[in-house]
Amino acid sequence: MRRALWVELRRGTAPFAALAMFGAGVWVLAVHPDDWAGRWAGLADYLRVSLLVLCPLMVSAGAWQAGRERRRDIGELIAATPRPGWHSLVAAWLAVTLAGIAGLVVAFGGAAVLVARVATYGGGDWWQRASVGVLALAAASAGGVLVGRWVRLRVVAPIAGLATYVGLGILTYWNAPPARLSPADPPGSAYSLVPEWGTGLQVTWLVALTALLLAVAVRRWRVALLAGAVAIAAAVPISTAPSWYRAPADPAAVELVCTSSGPQVCLTRVNAFLLDEVAAVAQPILARLDGIPGAPRRAVDQAVRPPGASVAEDSDTVWLGLDFQATVFGGLVNIDYLRAAFRQMAGIECAYSLEIDGFDQRIHQADNMATDWLLDGTGFGVGGASAGLRELPPSAQRAWFADYLDAAGRCDLPALVRLAEQP
């Protein structure tokens, strides 16, 4: 087997599969680096999401490899040899699978180097999540081998790949329990822990599915029956279990890491690599709010309250959303997005629920003046009115903002109108 595997790795579809998977891997990683940068679990989950593109490629590679005997008219020569057909088929499947995975590992290995440079949390179940993704690729190439072996169509490889893409797409975006059978369905968030039994079931499902597909490809019906039974036994609890999104938080991942000086900014350990950059944005804003009654005193990573974790709301805290906010080198993607969290704090949600006819534009003006003052003129300029506010003595500016927070908190619209005219 080793000899045949080695030849297939060099001369079969394997080198092309490796190249295609490497290229696709680099491409998907480059499309949304903010999805995975700085977080191991983020990278593992991104691998899973990318299976939507990667699995069809493996299906195509498997189908192309399995159709080779027919394309090359060599079936008769092989049929006269004593070695059971499944030996050469497994060698060919293994070669495509190993090569495809190797190509992907090189691409994701590059991403892993970037993550390793900045990541502040290496625990959790990211390794298991990534492994499930790798098994899915093996299952995909087995599916391709089955199709390539059974369907006598020269263009079966691209058609099978396209069909897999559509099928996985439907399964992944179909908000129903069976969708969890799709390996491209991300198993949780970067802050949660998928229960071990869940990962175990997914591994069992994919291994049994792979065995089933290969067994059917070589007409080993008893093995296929056994593998099919195991696959069903694993698939039923997966598709009927509660969603992985409700998986409990990983306590170590959501442990807070805070600034040691200045106004308090706290990020979860998994996002702590962004602490300096986030503090540079949040601390000046918090400093302006220092001492103002009703104003928040600290900014905290909202990842501390992922699904399954309960953290009480309080007016002292501004919650910062940092998902999709990291660059591959550990910086912030968009500072304005972070500032928006403070702008939301200044917003008058109750006023915007009024009908357009009953809405006094001065309420909106007061809102914008407050935001502009809070963000030190870098937010949403409102011309003269905001300039008038900034011309007041600092103590008067702070008093105005305190009144604004008070009126906004009570949704006192006349008071907000007065505040808009006051400076």
Add this chain to the structure above:
Amino acid sequence: MTTVSVAGLQVSYGKRVVLDDLAIELGVGVHGLLGPNGAGKTTLMRVLATVLRPDRGEVRLLGRRIDDRVGLRQARRRLGYLPQAFGFYPRFTVREFVEYFAWLREMPAARIPLAVDRAIERVGLLDRADDRMKHLSGGMLRRAGIAQAIVNDPRVLLLDEPTAGLDPEQRVEFRTLLRELGCDAVVLVSTHLVEDVAAACARVSLVDDGRLVFAGRPEELIAAGGDGDSGDSPIERGYTAVLRGARQVSR
């Protein structure tokens, strides 16, 4: 010693009977299988190569019936086969291709490297052993096909049109190889080139319309021909005479 034995063989493609109650016995040595197009030569070769299951009849290779799984697998280990339509993997080198078939023939791993080199050397391709198959000429491809067929030192070697694409010099070398292989194996060569049979075969069988119409030594086939028969060589005249006689009998 008889090592290939066929009795009462019948093969049909749909309603058309291709081989009809055919019986043949082959011992060690080189055997030529002659016959016009559509006579059933390739079908007989495919049955003997165990890739086509007959409708009826008994086939024994090396004393084993091939209709049971164990016997079939054992027979295939000692079988070499070059089909008429010879496919290959173009990205493989000659060495890799022959090596791959050595593996498929379940040769012991330790014996494979030496056996592969020997087979490639015997067909005169050693200097091209590391060339990819897609870079070989038609004649060289045929020789690579022969190399894969002989890599396991088969006791039964079936070659369907092996000299197609070989130039005259290569054909002469190939006949020498055939004689060498026929020293300790049953070699059955299906061909249209009757001169190859006259030069290399110890015995010759002639099939027409699915039936064996002649079995004997080449000299006997030559003797069957007369001056009035068509053909450029004595054996061609014998060939046409036997065919004509068989067809007159069947009418």
